[in-house]
Amino acid sequence: MDFPLNKLLITRRTVMLAAAVTGVGGAAKAQAPAATGRNAGHYRFRIGEIQAAVLSDGLLAGPPKVYASDAPEMELREALMCAFLPTDTMTLNLNTLLIETGGRRVLIEAGAGQSMGPNGGRLFDNLSAIGLRPDDIDVVVVSHTHPDHVGNLRSATGGKAFPRATVYVPEADWDFFVRNDPDLSYMPVNAEFRRRFGEAIKRSVEPIAGDVVLYRPGSEIVAGLTTLPASGHTPGMASFLVHSGSDQLLLTADLAYHPIVNVDRPWRPGPDRDKDAALQSRRRIFDRAAADKLLVLGFHYPFPGLGRMLKTDSGYAWVPANWQF
Ligand SMILES: [Zn+2]
Numbered sequence: 142m143d144f145p146l147n148k149l150l151i152t153r154r155t156v157m158l159a160a161a162v163t164g165v166g167g168a169a170k171a172q173a174p175a176a177t178g179r180n181a182g183h184y185r186f187r188i189g190e191i192q193a194a195v196l197s198d199g200l201l202a203g204p205p206k207v208y209a210s211d212a213p214e215m216e217l218r219e220a221l222m223c224a225f226l227p228t229d230t231m232t233l234n235l236n237t238l239l240i241e242t243g244g245r246r247v248l249i250e251a252g253a254g255q256s257m258g259p260n261g262g263r264l265f266d267n268l269s270a271i272g273l274r275p276d277d278i279d280v281v282v283v284s285h286t287h288p289d290h291v292g293n294l295r296s297a298t299g300g301k302a303f304p305r306a307t308v309y310v311p312e313a314d315w316d317f318f319v320r321n322d323p324d325l326s327y328m329p330v331n332a333e334f335r336r337r338f339g340e341a342i343k344r345s346v347e348p349i350a351g352d353v354v355l356y357r358p359g360s361e362i363v364a365g366l367t368t369l370p371a372s373g374h375t376p377g378m379a380s381f382l383v384h385s386g387s388d389q390l391l392l393t394a395d396l397a398y399h400p401i402v403n404v405d406r407p408w409r410p411g412p413d414r415d416k417d418a419a420l421q422s423r424r425r426i427f428d429r430a431a432a433d434k435l436l437v438l439g440f441h442y443p444f445p446g447l448g449r450m451l452k453t454d455s456g457y458a459w460v461p462a463n464w465q466f
Contacts, residue, residue: 189385198252373419
């Protein structure tokens with residue numbers, strides 16, 4: 142697919158516009174900080190024989206109401222205050238997952254880079270902290286094509302950020318967001334934000350467009366990694382099941398943004414394109430997680446994003462996993 146050259150020339154402007162939305166404009170050009178003196182942005186664990194590491198790409202933030210679109214104002218405020226969280230802005234993590242299975246290194250979710258503000262793009266430092274470089278990655282699989290999941294596919298110079306990787310993208314998202322000019326008026330953000338959001342998707346995937354592999358959720362990508370249909374948030378969104386022997390890890394992608402508002406409370410994410418389908422996917426997959434007591438990774442949950450779902454009288458509760466050294 143062809144992209145006009147001028148799209149390659151607006152990186153800085155797009156980044157600054159995106160940063161302005163999150164209210165941190167001046168820092169838009171800041172490089173990812175050196176690891177020294179910082180807390181760890183990686184977390185290793187195992188799923189059976191599979192070695193895994195959560196690699197943080199950093200943070201993004203926005204108005205809480207965006208992530209809890211049908212929450213009554215006062216109840217949302219109270220829920221945030223009871224969780225000792227700010228009431229004017231909600232911070233979300235970007236928890237990508239690296240797994241090593243069948244001799245291949247597979248990155249699940251590419252992360253935002255700076256497509257959603259200046260506090261993303263830390264993935265590469267965290268990869269380096271565990272001794273790996275971008276060309277050590279064999280496969281990248283994304284759950285859906287929102288900018289915070291595909292932003293890092295494009296390098297700073299406009300090429301492939303993971304030069305050797307085969308990139309897997311859900312076909313229905315590629316059709317909706319990349320092959321077409323989608324109507325994003327369902328998103329609870331202003332028209333300018335929507336325009337940049339749509340543009341950031343096309344720019345992010347442009348370097349891999351020639352050899353992307355499109356998948357339908359339900360298929361196995363590599364041994365030990367199965368994709369599960371979870372559409373609603375976007376037309377093609379997938380959840381993932383990483384499995385080895387009797388051990389399993391369920392990745393819920395963007396079925397929920399923050400457990401305080403979308404798990405412990407039933408509020409619906411504003412960016413869900415089909416809110417009823419998203420609700421059905423959320424219930425189906427959360428019910429499975431609760432029934433099978435699965436270890437769960439939430440892409441946007443507080444780092445490292447690992448825990449379990451508990452079924453309660455009124456819905457669900459998020460139970461973070463204990464830290465392991
Ligand atoms: Zn997301």
